[in-house]
Amino acid sequence: MSVxxxxxxxxxxxxxxxxxxxxxxxxEVSEKTRRKVLDMAQQLxxxxxxxxxxxxxxxxxxxxxxxxxxxxxxxxxxFSDFIAGVGEVYSGAGYDMLMSIVPRxxxxxxxxxxxxxxxxxxxxxxxxxxxxxxxALLQKLKMPFVVHGRSADDDDSYSWLDINNRRxxxxxxxxxxxxxxxxxxxLNGLESMTFAQRRRMGYMDALKEAQIDADPQIMxxxxxxxxxxxxxxxxxLALANPPTAVLCxxxxxxxxxxxxxxxxGMEPGRDISIxxxxxxxxxxxxxxxxxxxxxxxxxxxxxxxxCAEMLIDAIENPGMEPSHELWETExxxxxxTGPARS
Amino acid sequence: MSVxxxxxxxxxxxxxxxxxxxxxxxxEVSEKTRRKVLDMAQQLxxxxxxxxxxxxxxxxxxxxxxxxxxxxxxxxxxFSDFIAGVGEVYSGAGYDMLMSIVPRxxxxxxxxxxxxxxxxxxxxxxxxxxxxxxxALLQKLKMPFVVHGRSADDDDSYSWLDINNRRxxxxxxxxxxxxxxxxxxxLNGLESMTFAQRRRMGYMDALKEAQIDADPQIMxxxxxxxxxxxxxxxxxLALANPPTAVLCxxxxxxxxxxxxxxxxGMEPGRDISIxxxxxxxxxxxxxxxxxxxxxxxxxxxxxxxxCAEMLIDAIENPGMEPSHELWETExxxxxxTGPARS
DNA sequence: CGAAAAATTCAAAGCGGTTTGAATTCCAAT
DNA sequence: ATTGGAATTCAAACCGCTTTGAATTTTTCG
Numbered sequence: 001m002s003v004x005x006x007x008x009x010x011x012x013x014x015x016x017x018x019x020x021x022x023x024x025x026x027x028e029v030s031e032k033t034r035r036k037v038l039d040m041a042q043q044l045x046x047x048x049x050x051x052x053x054x055x056x057x058x059x060x061x062x063x064x065x066x067x068x069x070x071x072x073x074x075x076x077x078x079f080s081d082f083i084a085g086v087g088e089v090y091s092g093a094g095y096d097m098l099m100s101i102v103p104r105x106x107x108x109x110x111x112x113x114x115x116x117x118x119x120x121x122x123x124x125x126x127x128x129x130x131x132x133x134x135x136a137l138l139q140k141l142k143m144p145f146v147v148h149g150r151s152a153d154d155d156d157s158y159s160w161l162d163i164n165n166r167r168x169x170x171x172x173x174x175x176x177x178x179x180x181x182x183x184x185x186x187l188n189g190l191e192s193m194t195f196a197q198r199r200r201m202g203y204m205d206a207l208k209e210a211q212i213d214a215d216p217q218i219m220x221x222x223x224x225x226x227x228x229x230x231x232x233x234x235x236x237l238a239l240a241n242p243p244t245a246v247l248c249x250x251x252x253x254x255x256x257x258x259x260x261x262x263x264x265g266m267e268p269g270r271d272i273s274i275x276x277x278x279x280x281x282x283x284x285x286x287x288x289x290x291x292x293x294x295x296x297x298x299x300x301x302x303x304x305x306x307c308a309e310m311l312i313d314a315i316e317n318p319g320m321e322p323s324h325e326l327w328e329t330e331x332x333x334x335x336x337t338g339p340a341r342s
Numbered sequence: 343m344s345v346x347x348x349x350x351x352x353x354x355x356x357x358x359x360x361x362x363x364x365x366x367x368x369x370e371v372s373e374k375t376r377r378k379v380l381d382m383a384q385q386l387x388x389x390x391x392x393x394x395x396x397x398x399x400x401x402x403x404x405x406x407x408x409x410x411x412x413x414x415x416x417x418x419x420x421f422s423d424f425i426a427g428v429g430e431v432y433s434g435a436g437y438d439m440l441m442s443i444v445p446r447x448x449x450x451x452x453x454x455x456x457x458x459x460x461x462x463x464x465x466x467x468x469x470x471x472x473x474x475x476x477x478a479l480l481q482k483l484k485m486p487f488v489v490h491g492r493s494a495d496d497d498d499s500y501s502w503l504d505i506n507n508r509r510x511x512x513x514x515x516x517x518x519x520x521x522x523x524x525x526x527x528x529l530n531g532l533e534s535m536t537f538a539q540r541r542r543m544g545y546m547d548a549l550k551e552a553q554i555d556a557d558p559q560i561m562x563x564x565x566x567x568x569x570x571x572x573x574x575x576x577x578x579l580a581l582a583n584p585p586t587a588v589l590c591x592x593x594x595x596x597x598x599x600x601x602x603x604x605x606x607g608m609e610p611g612r613d614i615s616i617x618x619x620x621x622x623x624x625x626x627x628x629x630x631x632x633x634x635x636x637x638x639x640x641x642x643x644x645x646x647x648x649c650a651e652m653l654i655d656a657i658e659n660p661g662m663e664p665s666h667e668l669w670e671t672e673x674x675x676x677x678x679t680g681p682a683r684s
Numbered sequence: 685c686g687a688a689a690a691a692t693t694c695a696a697a698g699c700g701g702t703t704t705g706a707a708t709t710c711c712a713a714t
Numbered sequence: 715a716t717t718g719g720a721a722t723t724c725a726a727a728c729c730g731c732t733t734t735g736a737a738t739t740t741t742t743c744g
Contacts, residue, residue: 002458004730015694020732028692050459051396052730055699060393069430077625080422087443088411091452096461097441101429110433116344117392119438225625226597252625255568255597262604283419283567283594346700357724362702370722394700397729691740698733708723714716 003044012040023048054118062096063311064120066111068104076224078250078300079126081281082148085304086124093312095121108137115141122315124148124307128160128194144314146307149195159314159322161307165195168296168329169202169247172275175294175331176245177210180340181273185218185236185246187229187253196221199249199277218243229256237264244340245273251284254293258336273337277329291334298329345386354382365390396460404438405653406462408453410446418566420592420642421468423623424490427646428466435654437463450479457483464657466490466649470502470536486656488649491537501656501664503649507537510638510671511544511589514617517636517673518587519552522682523615527560527578527588529571529595538563541591541619560585571598579606586682590618593626596635600678615679619671633676640671 009016014033022029022037029037040046054060065083083097090097098120102110111134114120122144125134128151135158138145147160176184186203189196200221207214218236222228229248236242237260248254254276261268268274278286278295286293306325314320351358356375364371364379371379382388396402407425425439432439440462444452453476456462464486467476470493477500480487489502518526528545531538542563549556560578564570571590578584579602590596596618603610610616620628620637628635648667656662 005732006730016731017695017733018693021693024732030692033692047455047458049397049730050461051393051402052699053732054393055391055397055701056730056732058699067426067429069426077419077422077623080419080425083422083441084411084443087409087441091442091444097443099425099429099439099441100433101426101439102433113389116389119392223625225627227627255601259597259600259604262601265607281419283565285567285569347702348700358701359703359725360723363723366702372722375722391700394729395702397731398700398702400729685744687742687744689740689742691738693738694736696734696736699731700729702728704725704727706724706726708721710721711719713718 001045003046004049005046008037008041008044008046011044012037058118060096060119060121061094062098062120063090063308063315064098064100064114064123065126066100066102066107066114066123067126068107069101070103077252077281077283078224078279081279081301082126082304082307084282085301086308087304089305089308089312093308095312108133111137112141115143122146122311124311129192130194130197144311144318146311146314148303148307149193151194156324157322159310159324161303161310161325161327162195163298163303163327163329165198166202166205168277168298169199170206171202171331172247172296173203173206174210176247176273176275176337177206177212179245179273179337181243181245182210182212182340183215183218183241183243183245184212185232185243186220187232187246187248187257188219188221189224189249191221196249203247218246224250224252226252226256226259229253229258230260231256233257233260234263237261237266243272245275245337248274248276251276251278251281251286251293251295255284268336269338271341273340275337278332286334291332292336294334294337295332296329297332298327303327343387345388346391347388350379350383350386350388353386354379400460402438402461402463403436404440404462405432405650405657406440406442406456406465407468408442408444408449408456408465409468410449411443412445419594419623419625420566420621423621423643424468424646424649426624427643428650429646431647431650431654435650437654450475453479454483457485464488464653466653471534472536472539486653486660488653488656490645490649491535493536498666499664501652501666503645503652503667503669504537505640505645505669505671507540508544508547510619510640511541512548513544513673514589514638515545515548516551518589518615518617518679519548519554521587521615521679523585523587524552524554524682525557525560525583525585525587526554527574527585528562529574529588529590529599530561530563531566531591533563538591545589560588566592566594568594568598568601571595571600572602573598575599575602576605579603579608585614587615587617587679590616593618593620593623593628593635593637597626610678611680613683615682617679620674628676633674634678636676636679637674638671639674640669645669 005016009019019037022034087097100110125145125147128147128149132151150160150162188200191197220232261272266272275294278297279300347358351361361379364376429439442452467487467489470489470491474493492502492504530542533539562574608614617636620639621642
């Protein structure tokens, strides 16, 4: 059914060395032999054993993703869209994706093991924390990696791809302020993640510029899930002085907020405005001529693709300088915003 | 930092053979030597090379998942919860998860390659189709696998875990009929998948029993996404004779339907009833004292865990009979259902 | 034509484990 | 003290590929 290198070499009456080199495109093998080898390989249905190859070369053609279990990430649908993007690129480039789902406590150990055992040639880092130990660890172990997001602002010693969260939220907040809103709520993500911190900064920047005082009563920070949006919106609507607009960190809490709003008999875009960050989750499309939500849009799947490209680049060109990409989001006007009612 | 078997053997002044056997728990090594070996291994921080091991044994301790890209599955958040469950079990049992995201056209070829190259010891099959070629393929190649779902009803020649979709939907439909509803809409999943077919049968069974004629105008079958629920609900509400209740195949379209209902100024549970299948997606919890939706509930993450256990069992005990589990769903009464208004 | 240079090809030594078949060691029984 | 068998241990082959260093063939050119 399928032969190994030795058999292939014997069938050709040529040494294994030459066959191996012919197959791997080494220059010192004559075109004539290479043709013969390639033909015979095809004919005998030769396929190299990845295990043997890994053992011999030390390279695994595999990229690792370690996901802390019971964290709110795997759990998070953003993750699957990101993985979808990443995975397409990997398999296009002949890389395997190794996914480890481990308890938080074993996370660091898992990195060590994956690397020590040479099971991976590179790692993708998700959802960086404010002071993320994974980055230091990977740098110490000299393992190529790319971070989706950034840890500290000024640290360019590793490769990352991020969106301009601060500018994005500043822009959205200003957009609302320009519409006349003076009470703007914030349903942010977990502020232990750097992206959420930056978003809040952008929000604060814009408030300050518009000379609006921030009010902790209408600022929240939690995991970006639907019920969170519902619960907090509900709470805000019960205030003596409810917001006339809210800014959401993801379309999930936005849906929750929408539910609370509609339940209260209010109409979004007229009675209250919503702007949300939109990761373009494939199962929750916010599109159409007039999208349901006014949104800051940036495809998380596209980010996944680009991260994968960057990582493969780094793996295949060791010694390369780290690269960085800061993507701007697009502000799409949808049906959920309108002027403040006076 | 870390040694290999040879170095470990040398340090002990013992042959590699014995060291290997001591480490792998063979009976023919004396307890005294085993202790010494284990201690020294610990001390020298020995960790076996998985590549070498794979090459020597032919086993990979890896389980493969191939996900067709641009299919609506990766895309589907159900998938990530399932993977979360599966992944926990894998890493607990020392297995790696290999995930391949490939174009539909390369799917079959990917199975062949993964198996021929011995990169995986078993495969998990997602979302079986009505006549699924993957199953036949895996059987032919004698690769252990478990199907999440079932293909044909009467085929017990492979291992699967499924929920009783037919009974579940029959029960829900009857529940609505018992509440006096005579016009019950169906927002089903894609009926090229077997689970959706079974759900529809259950629905039809109950309608028949209640002597209600099925009406194609209020029966839909699409990918289970939010906008789908919204769109179809909107359409149904515009009918001269709109349904008084709907049955949804997932909480995502249920959310969409809810949005349409609220937008129409109606109140769920009073003006119109919704029952939905609930996979207990971790980011969309439908819980609380009175859950938002009346739901047929079955944790997809728990299913993932069990599937993983079954698969590992099958891998480690070759020649085992295939096993099957048919889970019943739980009917949880939430706030979205009430008697039909007359 | 012959020697030096260049282009190919090769045998053998890894990579780091497992496993076979033979060689030792140990111990009870003669 | 022998001896035979059970209990341990070992050297070497093997898994399938890459790569080094030497050998061979081909080409180039005085």
